[in-house]
Amino acid sequence: MNGSDKKEIRRHIETLRAGLTPEERASRECRVNERLTAWLKGQAARLRLSPDASAGTAPLPLKQPQETEDCPSHVYSGTTWSAGRETDGSCGSSGLPDLPIVLAYVPFRTECGIHRTIEACWEAGIRVFVPRSLHASRELLFHEIRQWKDLRKGMHGIMEPDPLSPALQDPLAAFAVLVPGLAFDTACGRLGYGGGYYDRFLEKLLQAAREEGRNAPLFAAAAFDVQLVERLPVEPHDIRLDVLITESAAYTRDPEADRKRGEGSDGAAG
Numbered sequence: 001m002n003g004s005d006k007k008e009i010r011r012h013i014e015t016l017r018a019g020l021t022p023e024e025r026a027s028r029e030c031r032v033n034e035r036l037t038a039w040l041k042g043q044a045a046r047l048r049l050s051p052d053a054s055a056g057t058a059p060l061p062l063k064q065p066q067e068t069e070d071c072p073s074h075v076y077s078g079t080t081w082s083a084g085r086e087t088d089g090s091c092g093s094s095g096l097p098d099l100p101i102v103l104a105y106v107p108f109r110t111e112c113g114i115h116r117t118i119e120a121c122w123e124a125g126i127r128v129f130v131p132r133s134l135h136a137s138r139e140l141l142f143h144e145i146r147q148w149k150d151l152r153k154g155m156h157g158i159m160e161p162d163p164l165s166p167a168l169q170d171p172l173a174a175f176a177v178l179v180p181g182l183a184f185d186t187a188c189g190r191l192g193y194g195g196g197y198y199d200r201f202l203e204k205l206l207q208a209a210r211e212e213g214r215n216a217p218l219f220a221a222a223a224f225d226v227q228l229v230e231r232l233p234v235e236p237h238d239i240r241l242d243v244l245i246t247e248s249a250a251y252t253r254d255p256e257a258d259r260k261r262g263e264g265s266d267g268a269a270g
């Protein structure tokens with residue numbers, strides 16, 4: 001495997017993803033968001049039921065692939081964040097420290113929109129943090145957003161949180177990280193845009209969890225079926241997801257298969 005394999009896959013998948021018609025995209029996004037929201041709420045409920053049970057343990061069973069359901073018309077179906085309704089900031093977080101936290105991202109280019117999921121989190125009292133990229137060090141800092149107005153345009157045209165708002169000091173406090181990506185495989189392998197931002201960030205989280213004897217958050221991705229490839233080339237630094245949710249299925253990582261591939265149980269691929 002070499003870097004050009006990854007580049008070729010990125011080009012191929014970007015073309016496929018951009019080839020979805022607006023109608024296909026809207027209905028698929030709707031189904032992805034329904035599944036992703038249900039999954040997040042299930043994980044958050046599990047934490048609430050058992051406050052001592054940290055994230056990072058085996059995920060609850062996921063819904064099986066379902067037949068296509070029509071999206072209710074009131075559900076967000078646009079492809080740009082600004083088309084979404086703005087909240088008044090009063091729902092969701094009230095600043096209470098014990099509200100569940102999810103690390104999300106603001107979709108860009110032709111990524112599958114997760115705006116409806118973010119809004120559902122606000123409505124359910126799940127705090128949402130999104131990344132700001134530090135380009136020199138290729139690090140990510142996460143800041144809370146409570147409404148779409150909290151965002152401004154950053155590098156690569158990605159909407160980012162206000163750098164003057166406080167960054168999350170303890171990312172291990174999150175119960176889940178929603179990880180963006182370009183291509184995926186059914187073994188929960190993931191390929192991003194080539195910056196290594198998320199691989200570095202997730203590795204740091206896993207390392208901190210090991211050192212502090214805490215559980216790491218669950219790593220989840222949302223994508224369209226067309227972003228799936230047979231098998232991604234993996235390098236030692238590539239971190240596997242715990243779950244991948246598409247419009248027609250949910251794939252969970254199989255620790256036994258990881259063991260046979262010679263990988264550890266903490267998500268690192270090899």
Ligand SMILES: Nc1nc2c(c(=O)[nH]1)N(C=O)[C@@H](CNc1ccc(C(=O)N[C@@H](CCC(=O)O)C(=O)O)cc1)CN2
Pocket residue numbers: 105106107108111131132133140156158180181192193194195196197198
């Ligand atoms: N929505 C979203 N936000 C995100 C990410 C993401 O993948 N999706 N990131 C995930 O990391 C970070 C931003 N990382 C990025 C890394 C590279 C490029 C980019 O445009 N790369 C060039 C190729 C560069 C190269 O090949 O060296 C390109 O694609 O043309 C964009 C964003 C943080 N925020």
Ligand SMILES: Nc1ncnc2c1ncn2[C@@H]1O[C@H](COP(=O)(O)OP(=O)(O)OP(=O)(O)O)[C@@H](O)[C@H]1O
Pocket residue numbers: 006180181190191192193194195196197198199200203235237238
């Ligand atoms: N944990 C890490 N520590 C140091 N360098 C890393 C780490 N993870 C990735 N890198 C470096 O980052 C670069 C990009 O890696 P890769 O192509 O796997 O990124 P990606 O998965 O597409 O990007 P991203 O994680 O931002 O979505 C590579 O040069 C890789 O060596």
